[in-house]
Amino acid sequence: MKKPRPKRPEQLADTPLEHEQRVQDALERAFRFIAKRERTVSQVSARLERDGIESAVIAEAVGQMVTDGYISDTRFAALYAEDRRAIDGWGNERIVTNLREAGVSTEIIEAIVGSRGHDDQVGDAIRVLDQRVGTKPSDARERERALGILARRGYSLEIAYDAVRAYERS
Structure with missing residues (x-):
């Protein structure tokens, strides 16, 4: 055979x-x-x-x-950014990192993240401080703690600093 x-x-x-x-x-x-x-x-x-x-x-x-x-990567990125901001209080830097890890293109990420202005981001950061801190920072240590909270959530130092200052004045 x-x-x-x-x-x-x-x-x-x-x-x-x-x-x-x-x-x-x-x-x-x-x-x-x-x-x-x-x-x-x-x-x-x-x-x-x-x-x-x-x-x-x-x-x-x-x-x-x-x-x-x-x-749709664009739809994914928009929904992801919206959810992370609303639910977890994330800032742009953390959102960008996670979208990159998910395989979303740089152009889409820039379009989604760039749609939020400085004032919108500061407002988001103030809401995070309201939830996490509750009281206005009264000394340098409390201000540093508030900045740390925002930095860990992915807010840029500029946004975090502006938010802490605005939170103190409110």
């Missing part, structure tokens, strides 16, 4: 039907991944790659999801 010959690379290519089935499988996995919360293109691609899906199939599935509006 003869052994079957190993297939040559051109014989290993998928039929169009097999390829389409693998794309459908990737889409199903991706939809399950984005079902609970908004995700970036990078996060979805990384998840599919971790699941062992080949890069050509990932590119096609993710591209289709972007085209159909299921994934």
